Amino acid sequence: MRDKIQNFLRGRYGTDSLSKFLLILALAGMFLPIFIKKAFVFYYAGLLLLIYSYFRIFSRNIAKRSAENAAFLRKTSKITGFFRKKKLHFEQRKTHKFFRCPGCGQDIRVPKGKGNIVITCPKCRKEFQARS
Structure with missing residues:
Protein backbone atom coordinates (compact mmCIF):
# COMPACT_ATOMS: atom_id res chain seq x y z
CA MET A 1 0.00 0.00 0.00
CA GLN A 92 17.15 42.19 20.42
CA ARG A 93 15.33 44.93 22.36
CA LYS A 94 17.23 44.29 25.60
CA THR A 95 20.72 44.48 24.15
CA HIS A 96 20.38 46.87 21.21
CA LYS A 97 18.55 50.00 20.18
CA PHE A 98 17.50 50.65 16.60
CA PHE A 99 17.67 54.01 14.86
CA ARG A 100 16.68 55.15 11.41
CA CYS A 101 19.16 57.26 9.47
CA PRO A 102 17.68 60.70 8.74
CA GLY A 103 19.54 60.81 5.42
CA CYS A 104 18.71 57.53 3.73
CA GLY A 105 16.28 55.72 6.05
CA GLN A 106 18.62 52.80 6.77
CA ASP A 107 17.94 50.94 10.03
CA ILE A 108 20.99 51.04 12.30
CA ARG A 109 21.51 48.79 15.31
CA VAL A 110 23.44 50.25 18.25
CA PRO A 111 24.32 48.61 21.60
CA LYS A 112 22.20 49.84 24.49
CA GLY A 113 23.57 51.74 27.46
CA LYS A 114 26.38 53.71 25.79
CA GLY A 115 24.87 57.15 26.54
CA ASN A 116 24.90 59.96 23.98
CA ILE A 117 26.77 58.74 20.93
CA VAL A 118 27.45 59.88 17.40
CA ILE A 119 26.13 57.32 14.95
CA THR A 120 27.54 57.12 11.44
CA CYS A 121 25.29 55.55 8.87
CA PRO A 122 27.15 52.76 7.06
CA LYS A 123 25.19 53.38 3.88
CA CYS A 124 25.37 57.15 3.34
CA ARG A 125 28.01 58.14 5.95
CA LYS A 126 25.72 60.76 7.52
CA GLU A 127 26.44 61.36 11.19
CA PHE A 128 23.75 62.02 13.76
CA GLN A 129 23.62 62.06 17.52
CA ALA A 130 21.35 59.85 19.59
CA ARG A 131 21.04 58.39 23.05
CA SER A 132 21.45 54.66 23.31
Whole structure:
Protein backbone atom coordinates (compact mmCIF):
# COMPACT_ATOMS: atom_id res chain seq x y z
CA MET A 1 0.00 0.00 0.00
CA ARG A 2 2.80 2.38 0.89
CA ASP A 3 4.50 1.72 -2.45
CA LYS A 4 1.29 2.54 -4.30
CA ILE A 5 1.05 5.90 -2.54
CA GLN A 6 4.71 6.65 -3.20
CA ASN A 7 4.32 5.75 -6.87
CA PHE A 8 1.25 7.97 -7.13
CA LEU A 9 3.06 10.93 -5.56
CA ARG A 10 6.22 10.48 -7.63
CA GLY A 11 6.52 13.35 -10.10
CA ARG A 12 3.89 15.45 -8.34
CA TYR A 13 4.53 19.02 -7.25
CA GLY A 14 3.80 18.69 -3.52
CA THR A 15 3.24 21.43 -0.97
CA ASP A 16 4.71 24.91 -1.05
CA SER A 17 4.01 28.27 0.58
CA LEU A 18 1.05 29.06 -1.65
CA SER A 19 -0.64 25.70 -1.16
CA LYS A 20 -0.19 25.95 2.63
CA PHE A 21 -1.69 29.45 2.57
CA LEU A 22 -4.61 28.23 0.47
CA LEU A 23 -5.20 25.29 2.83
CA ILE A 24 -5.30 27.60 5.85
CA LEU A 25 -7.71 29.95 4.08
CA ALA A 26 -9.86 27.01 3.04
CA LEU A 27 -10.07 25.62 6.56
CA ALA A 28 -10.83 29.05 8.00
CA GLY A 29 -13.56 29.57 5.42
CA MET A 30 -15.06 26.16 6.07
CA PHE A 31 -15.13 26.60 9.86
CA LEU A 32 -16.42 30.17 9.80
CA PRO A 33 -20.09 29.16 9.34
CA ILE A 34 -19.90 27.30 12.66
CA PHE A 35 -19.48 30.62 14.46
CA ILE A 36 -21.39 32.98 12.17
CA LYS A 37 -24.88 32.23 10.97
CA LYS A 38 -25.67 32.76 7.28
CA ALA A 39 -22.00 32.54 6.30
CA PHE A 40 -22.47 29.53 4.04
CA VAL A 41 -20.80 31.43 1.18
CA PHE A 42 -17.52 31.19 3.07
CA TYR A 43 -17.98 27.44 3.34
CA TYR A 44 -18.28 27.05 -0.42
CA ALA A 45 -15.40 29.46 -1.05
CA GLY A 46 -13.31 27.43 1.38
CA LEU A 47 -14.30 24.24 -0.38
CA LEU A 48 -13.20 25.69 -3.73
CA LEU A 49 -9.90 26.82 -2.22
CA LEU A 50 -9.39 23.35 -0.78
CA ILE A 51 -9.99 21.75 -4.17
CA TYR A 52 -7.61 24.19 -5.87
CA SER A 53 -4.96 23.60 -3.22
CA TYR A 54 -5.12 19.84 -3.70
CA PHE A 55 -5.03 20.36 -7.46
CA ARG A 56 -1.78 22.29 -7.02
CA ILE A 57 -0.33 19.67 -4.66
CA PHE A 58 -1.06 16.74 -7.00
CA SER A 59 -0.20 18.59 -10.21
CA ARG A 60 2.47 17.22 -12.53
CA ASN A 61 3.12 20.62 -14.14
CA ILE A 62 5.96 21.52 -11.80
CA ALA A 63 7.20 24.53 -13.78
CA LYS A 64 3.83 26.27 -13.71
CA ARG A 65 3.25 25.56 -10.01
CA SER A 66 6.75 26.86 -9.20
CA ALA A 67 6.04 30.05 -11.14
CA GLU A 68 2.76 30.52 -9.24
CA ASN A 69 4.54 30.05 -5.93
CA ALA A 70 7.32 32.47 -6.92
CA ALA A 71 4.73 35.11 -7.84
CA PHE A 72 2.99 34.56 -4.50
CA LEU A 73 6.27 34.90 -2.61
CA ARG A 74 7.12 38.10 -4.51
CA LYS A 75 3.77 39.62 -3.60
CA THR A 76 4.00 38.67 0.06
CA SER A 77 7.70 39.40 0.59
CA LYS A 78 7.13 42.96 1.81
CA ILE A 79 4.63 41.82 4.42
CA THR A 80 6.71 38.90 5.65
CA GLY A 81 9.86 41.03 5.63
CA PHE A 82 8.15 43.68 7.76
CA PHE A 83 7.11 41.14 10.38
CA ARG A 84 10.49 39.40 10.26
CA LYS A 85 12.19 42.73 10.96
CA LYS A 86 9.79 43.52 13.81
CA LYS A 87 10.45 40.10 15.32
CA LEU A 88 14.21 40.65 15.10
CA HIS A 89 13.91 44.07 16.75
CA PHE A 90 11.76 42.57 19.49
CA GLU A 91 14.23 39.75 20.15
CA GLN A 92 17.15 42.19 20.42
CA ARG A 93 15.33 44.93 22.36
CA LYS A 94 17.23 44.29 25.60
CA THR A 95 20.72 44.48 24.15
CA HIS A 96 20.38 46.87 21.21
CA LYS A 97 18.55 50.00 20.18
CA PHE A 98 17.50 50.65 16.60
CA PHE A 99 17.67 54.01 14.86
CA ARG A 100 16.68 55.15 11.41
CA CYS A 101 19.16 57.26 9.47
CA PRO A 102 17.68 60.70 8.74
CA GLY A 103 19.54 60.81 5.42
CA CYS A 104 18.71 57.53 3.73
CA GLY A 105 16.28 55.72 6.05
CA GLN A 106 18.62 52.80 6.77
CA ASP A 107 17.94 50.94 10.03
CA ILE A 108 20.99 51.04 12.30
CA ARG A 109 21.51 48.79 15.31
CA VAL A 110 23.44 50.25 18.25
CA PRO A 111 24.32 48.61 21.60
CA LYS A 112 22.20 49.84 24.49
CA GLY A 113 23.57 51.74 27.46
CA LYS A 114 26.38 53.71 25.79
CA GLY A 115 24.87 57.15 26.54
CA ASN A 116 24.90 59.96 23.98
CA ILE A 117 26.77 58.74 20.93
CA VAL A 118 27.45 59.88 17.40
CA ILE A 119 26.13 57.32 14.95
CA THR A 120 27.54 57.12 11.44
CA CYS A 121 25.29 55.55 8.87
CA PRO A 122 27.15 52.76 7.06
CA LYS A 123 25.19 53.38 3.88
CA CYS A 124 25.37 57.15 3.34
CA ARG A 125 28.01 58.14 5.95
CA LYS A 126 25.72 60.76 7.52
CA GLU A 127 26.44 61.36 11.19
CA PHE A 128 23.75 62.02 13.76
CA GLN A 129 23.62 62.06 17.52
CA ALA A 130 21.35 59.85 19.59
CA ARG A 131 21.04 58.39 23.05
CA SER A 132 21.45 54.66 23.31
